[in-house]
Amino acid sequence: MSLSVIASTIVSLISALPLCHLLFARGLCSYSPDDDIEEAETVDPRVETTLESLNAATDEINRIETRLSEARNTRDSVRKSVSAKLANFKTKFSSSSIKNTAVYFEAFTANLEAQVSMVANDVAEELIELSEF
Numbered sequence: 001m002s003l004s005v006i007a008s009t010i011v012s013l014i015s016a017l018p019l020c021h022l023l024f025a026r027g028l029c030s031y032s033p034d035d036d037i038e039e040a041e042t043v044d045p046r047v048e049t050t051l052e053s054l055n056a057a058t059d060e061i062n063r064i065e066t067r068l069s070e071a072r073n074t075r076d077s078v079r080k081s082v083s084a085k086l087a088n089f090k091t092k093f094s095s096s097s098i099k100n101t102a103v104y105f106e107a108f109t110a111n112l113e114a115q116v117s118m119v120a121n122d123v124a125e126e127l128i129e130l131s132e133f
Contacts, residue, residue: 060130068123075116082109 086105 057130061127064123064126064130068120071116071119071123075112078112082112 082105089101
């Protein structure tokens with residue numbers, strides 16, 4: 001479902017609200033339209049269906065954001081691990097050996113960052129697809 005369809009559905013639902021609901025929502029009226037309702041309200045099936053689809057989309061977005069957070073945490077832990085290994089190597093090897101391996105380390109780090117970026121890009125694409133839902 002596109003955003004324009006969702007927006008038009010929401011606009012049509014809002015326009016169907018009684019005037020006192022809108023005034024109360026804006027703080028222009030102290031009388032709550034729901035104060036005198038004693039029986040349970042029935043939910044319009046269109047609203048219920050739209051809310052269910054929005055809730056499902058929100059759940060999917062939360063799941064993808066969790067995956068993104070986990071990927072970032074993994075990236076950070078790998079970066080810390082590599083930095084610790086590098087510091088350990090600095091104590092074991094001479095500075096000339098380190099200078100010779102700097103190119104390899106930079107390539108390794110660039111490769112690692114590219115892999116993490118690819119995962120983040122995949123997650124972002126999924127978020128975009130869901131937002132177009």
